Amino acid sequence: MNKAAEVLAASRKITRPTTLELIAAIFDDFIELHGDRHFADDGAIVGGIATLNGNPVTVVGVQKGHTTEENIRRNFGSPNPEGYRKQMRLMKQAEKFHRPVITFINTSGAYCGIGAEERGQGEAIARCLFETAGLKTPVISIFIGEGGSGGALALACGDKVWMLQNGMYAVLSPEGFASILWRSPARAAEAAELMKITAPDLLKNGVIEKIIPEPKEGLDHNLAYTASILKEELVKELHTLCQMDIEELLQKRYERFRKFGEFSE
Amino acid sequence: MNLFKKKNYIILDRRSEAPMPAPAEHEAPAVPDGMWVKCSHCKKLVYKKEMEPYSICPKCGGHFRLGAMERIAITCDENTFSELNGTMQAKNPMGYPNYDKIIAKAQQKSGILDGVVTGTCQIGGVDTVLAVMDGNFMMGSMGSVVGEKITRAIEYATSHSLPIVIFTVSGGARMQEGIISLMQMAKTSAALNRHAEAGLFYLSVITDPTTGGVSASFASLGDVILAEPGALMGFAGQRVIEGTINEKLPPGFQRAEFQLEHGFVDAIVPRPQLKDTIARLLALHTHKGGGF
Numbered sequence: 412m413n414k415a416a417e418v419l420a421a422s423r424k425i426t427r428p429t430t431l432e433l434i435a436a437i438f439d440d441f442i443e444l445h446g447d448r449h450f451a452d453d454g455a456i457v458g459g460i461a462t463l464n465g466n467p468v469t470v471v472g473v474q475k476g477h478t479t480e481e482n483i484r485r486n487f488g489s490p491n492p493e494g495y496r497k498q499m500r501l502m503k504q505a506e507k508f509h510r511p512v513i514t515f516i517n518t519s520g521a522y523c524g525i526g527a528e529e530r531g532q533g534e535a536i537a538r539c540l541f542e543t544a545g546l547k548t549p550v551i552s553i554f555i556g557e558g559g560s561g562g563a564l565a566l567a568c569g570d571k572v573w574m575l576q577n578g579m580y581a582v583l584s585p586e587g588f589a590s591i592l593w594r595s596p597a598r599a600a601e602a603a604e605l606m607k608i609t610a611p612d613l614l615k616n617g618v619i620e621k622i623i624p625e626p627k628e629g630l631d632h633n634l635a636y637t638a639s640i641l642k643e644e645l646v647k648e649l650h651t652l653c654q655m656d657i658e659e660l661l662q663k664r665y666e667r668f669r670k671f672g673e674f675s676e
Numbered sequence: 677m678n679l680f681k682k683k684n685y686i687i688l689d690r691r692s693e694a695p696m697p698a699p700a701e702h703e704a705p706a707v708p709d710g711m712w713v714k715c716s717h718c719k720k721l722v723y724k725k726e727m728e729p730y731s732i733c734p735k736c737g738g739h740f741r742l743g744a745m746e747r748i749a750i751t752c753d754e755n756t757f758s759e760l761n762g763t764m765q766a767k768n769p770m771g772y773p774n775y776d777k778i779i780a781k782a783q784q785k786s787g788i789l790d791g792v793v794t795g796t797c798q799i800g801g802v803d804t805v806l807a808v809m810d811g812n813f814m815m816g817s818m819g820s821v822v823g824e825k826i827t828r829a830i831e832y833a834t835s836h837s838l839p840i841v842i843f844t845v846s847g848g849a850r851m852q853e854g855i856i857s858l859m860q861m862a863k864t865s866a867a868l869n870r871h872a873e874a875g876l877f878y879l880s881v882i883t884d885p886t887t888g889g890v891s892a893s894f895a896s897l898g899d900v901i902l903a904e905p906g907a908l909m910g911f912a913g914q915r916v917i918e919g920t921i922n923e924k925l926p927p928g929f930q931r932a933e934f935q936l937e938h939g940f941v942d943a944i945v946p947r948p949q950l951k952d953t954i955a956r957l958l959a960l961h962t963h964k965g966g967g968f
Contacts, residue, residue, distance in 0.1 A: 521892075521911065521912075522920075523911075523912035523916050523917045523920045524912075524917060524920060524921055525917065525921065525925070525929070527911070527912070528910050528911065528912065528917070528929070528930055529938050530938070531896070531938065531939075531940050532892070532910075532911035532912065533891035533892040533895070533896050533909075533910065533911035534892075534896040534940055536892040536893075536911070537861075537865060537891075537892050537893050537894070537895075537896040537897050538896075538897075540861055540862050540865035540866070540892075540893055541865045541866075541868060541869050541872075541897055542869075544862070544865060544866035544869040544870075545869045545870075545873065560849075560858065560889075561849075561858065561861060561888070561889055561892040561893075561911070564858055564861060564862060565892075568862050568866075580855060581854070581855060582849050582851055582853075582854050582855055582857050582858045583849075583851065588851055591851065592851055592852070605770065605771070605772070606770065606854050606855070607770060607854060607855065608855075613855065616769075616855070616856070618855055618859065664866075665866055665870070668859060668862040668863045668866050669827070669863055669866070669867075671820075671823075671856055671859035671860065671862075671863060672820035672821075672823055672824045672856065672859075672860065672863070673766075673767040673768075673769040673820050673853075673856065674764050674765060674766060674767055674820045674821045674824055675764070675765050675767055676761065676763045676764040676765065
């Protein structure tokens, strides 16, 4: 197994700590809020209000389970449109009350189903990209496990985008990539390597700004290690971002995504 | 009476015949080049002249897919289109094997340098920015060039206080450019956010097919969203959905009519009425108001 395939396996490990466990380990006073106010409450997206060092923040993220039963309730971490609309509702709420937003990403992608299409999966994701670009409060996005496609990007448009050491992020799953471009899903490991999905690769091309280390014994055996580093980094970064003038913050966020693209003319 | 008398003939020895041409060259019916086409909707053979000028099947009304230049010709007022960023070409951010050859082949097939043509023009006498995607170029997939040209077109519209019209056709993000393709969704959507903040009008026109990353970014963000009849619009590809839920999809699923029913497009406009509809919407949004 090459390094990228190892990371892919680690990011998907069923015992890997979830968004709710990270929230519990980093924040205090978490109150979970539910529903998108339009259709339903999506179990694949969780969110609410908490405090970080005594300051109110909004947290929202993709939730997976550790068992099949939990995963069915969480739709294996693949959000439906109502999940993205719930995310956006909580983020607009954060803007109204001047709370910074922290998002946690751990999804193989948005759900592909009839209902998801009927309720506008494309529109729901597009709206997240559009609204986050103009959201007048700081946003930090953190990849804690898998990051696949537009369904992950919907939560990853922050001022800063970080990744845990064994997180990954790709335009689509390496299996999908290999099956579409080479008609051979078995070449997923090769695809994973070519696609540059690991944290060091993404740091190099500017897709993420920071890698949060994981303990040698594995994240599932010592979450406290990573949680304390992440907490410290969040406090430091939010201190900087919250001092910034909103116009400057939005300009920097715009430039952060504006820079991507390689072409000649 | 010589009339019924058997003509003289010769017998050809098969071995003396010239070698047969490769069968591939003879598969098409022997009619003059390009005069007849098979309709992809009703599968009938159609006389090409009868489809002009809108490339619509005279038998079933099905809309054929148009290239960017054909679309510009039937949409802009005559001689008003002026191209922006017309020399931009792809590089290879992911180091995908033979990407330069894939690009060269697509350029040859489509006659354009990448999947979108952008510029300024007048439609019904109203100044506007226009971006037209082209399905002949790698199925209109969005990589760096498509994302950059569309973003620059939106930024041009914002800085010149102009509306923008975008015709979409796309299979989604261009996989050969990896994660950088995905970033184009965020980039174009952020540019549209600024255009909207400036109080300017964005008209999205969905053509067949508009899927994946384009449906999950600028295609779905129009102040008004029009669609051509029968155009497929959706986030997930149909085979992917069938693979996920393990059942066949109902007929008409994700088509423009389905999207109208579910509230995701404002109107379905047949191609012959499209220019006039766009012109009217542009005129309504450039009206200064204040008459009351």
